[in-house]
Amino acid sequence: MSALTGRTALITGAAGDIGAAAAAAFARAGAQVVITDRRTDVLETVAAGLRTAGAEVLAYACDQTDPDAVAALFKAVQERFGRLDAAFVNAGYGRYGALIDIPYEQWRRHIDVNLNGGFLMAQGAARLMRDCGEGGAIVMNASTAATDICDMLGAYAASKSGVRMLAKSLASELGVWRIRVNLVLPGVIETAMTKSLIDDPAVRADALRNTPVGRLGKPEDIARMAVFLCSEDAGYVTGAEVLVDGGQTLHGYPRWFSADYATAGAEWTPHSQPKPG
Numbered sequence: 458m459s460a461l462t463g464r465t466a467l468i469t470g471a472a473g474d475i476g477a478a479a480a481a482a483f484a485r486a487g488a489q490v491v492i493t494d495r496r497t498d499v500l501e502t503v504a505a506g507l508r509t510a511g512a513e514v515l516a517y518a519c520d521q522t523d524p525d526a527v528a529a530l531f532k533a534v535q536e537r538f539g540r541l542d543a544a545f546v547n548a549g550y551g552r553y554g555a556l557i558d559i560p561y562e563q564w565r566r567h568i569d570v571n572l573n574g575g576f577l578m579a580q581g582a583a584r585l586m587r588d589c590g591e592g593g594a595i596v597m598n599a600s601t602a603a604t605d606i607c608d609m610l611g612a613y614a615a616s617k618s619g620v621r622m623l624a625k626s627l628a629s630e631l632g633v634w635r636i637r638v639n640l641v642l643p644g645v646i647e648t649a650m651t652k653s654l655i656d657d658p659a660v661r662a663d664a665l666r667n668t669p670v671g672r673l674g675k676p677e678d679i680a681r682m683a684v685f686l687c688s689e690d691a692g693y694v695t696g697a698e699v700l701v702d703g704g705q706t707l708h709g710y711p712r713w714f715s716a717d718y719a720t721a722g723a724e725w726t727p728h729s730q731p732k733p734g
Contacts (some may be wrong), residue, residue: 459485459486460689460690461486461487461488461543461684461687461688462487464488464542465488465489465490465540465541465542465543466541466542466545467490467491467492467493467541467543467578468480468490468544469493469521469544469546469578470494470547470598471492471493472494472495472500472503473494473547473548473648474648474649475547475598475643475646475648475676476492476545476547477503477676478675478680479547479676479679480503480507480514482681482683483545483680483684483687484507484512484514486684486688488542489512489514489515490507490513490514490515491514491515491517491534492504492507492514492516492517493517493519493521493530493548494518494519495520504516515533515537515538517530517533517534521570521575521577522569522570522573522574524577527574527578528581531581531582535585540591541585541593542591542687543594543595543596544579544582544595545683545687546575546578547598549571549613550570550613551567551650552567552612553609554612555611556611559611559612564612567612567615568612568615568616568619570616571619572619572620572623575623576623579597579623579627583627583636586634586636587636592637593635593636594687594688595627595636595638595639596639596641596683596686596687597620597623597624597639597641598640598641599617599618599621599624599640599642599643599698600613600614600617601642601643601700601702601706602618602710603618603621604642604698604706605706605709605710606710607710608712608713608714608715608716608725610713621640621642621698624638624639625640625696628695628696629696637686637691637694638695638696639686639691639695639697640698640699641679641682641686641698641701642701643678643701644668644674644700644705644706644711645664645668645674646673646674646676646679647673648676654713659727660713660727660728663711663728667708667711668705669703670703671703673703674703678701679701682701686699713727713728714727714728
């Protein structure tokens with residue numbers, strides 16, 4: 458019997474690289490999967506692939522920054538499956554840029570999607586798990602940027618730092634309902650978000666030099682950890698934050714960008730590139 462046979466698992470951000478990999482991993486583990494994302498067309502493509510592989514799937518388009526839409530999602534889960542056992546709160550938003558220049562709307566988008574939306578999804582999942590009376594497991598996807606300075610990604614880092622404390626607070630409060638909550642901290646993972654940087658051969662080489670396992674992360678690395686943390690194999694694990702970064706933070710946080718602090722107003726450039734002058 459697979460680890461999650463007979464269970465129902467929710468994966469948010471399922472139209473993205475990590476979310477799609479997680480949906481497939483939860484399905485392989487035997488779960489009925491609920492996948493959600495704002496991008497309806499991509500979501501349906503992911504759902505079709507899962508069904509072809511034999512999974513039972515509910516695909517439900519939802520903007521997680523909208524409380525009414527999130528409430529409707531969990532009503533649909535209740536009506537379709539009658540239970541929720543696991544949730545991977547994965548959907549996120551990230552853009553590069555200096556905090557001094559970032560438009561407020563972009564700052565707010567980071568907070569709305571990553572922190573507010575993450576809260577709404579985790580709260581909705583916890584309420585359904587509580588009402589079912591059989592406990593459950595929630596995994597929240599943060600980032601190593603939640604614990605370390607990440608230049609030019611400050612809005613993302615601030616929002617993910619909030620997600621980190623949210624997960625720990627939920628772990629403490631939800632234990633009375635036998636709901637476990639854990640956090641994954643991915644390092645440099647090859648996704649659409651990182652593509653613009655790691656497609657640069659010099660940036661990729663620099664990242665590899667600072668990754669002890671000798672490769673960059675794949676979405677499947679995060680997916681497998683999420684499945685494990687939601688399974689009974691991790692039944693005595695809650696409030697944990699699990700690094701999935703290939704050892705990148707062992708010697709400090711790998712720098713994506715840097716500037717010559719000795720020069721007033723110096724330009725921020727990819728860290729692997731020679732600095733002007």
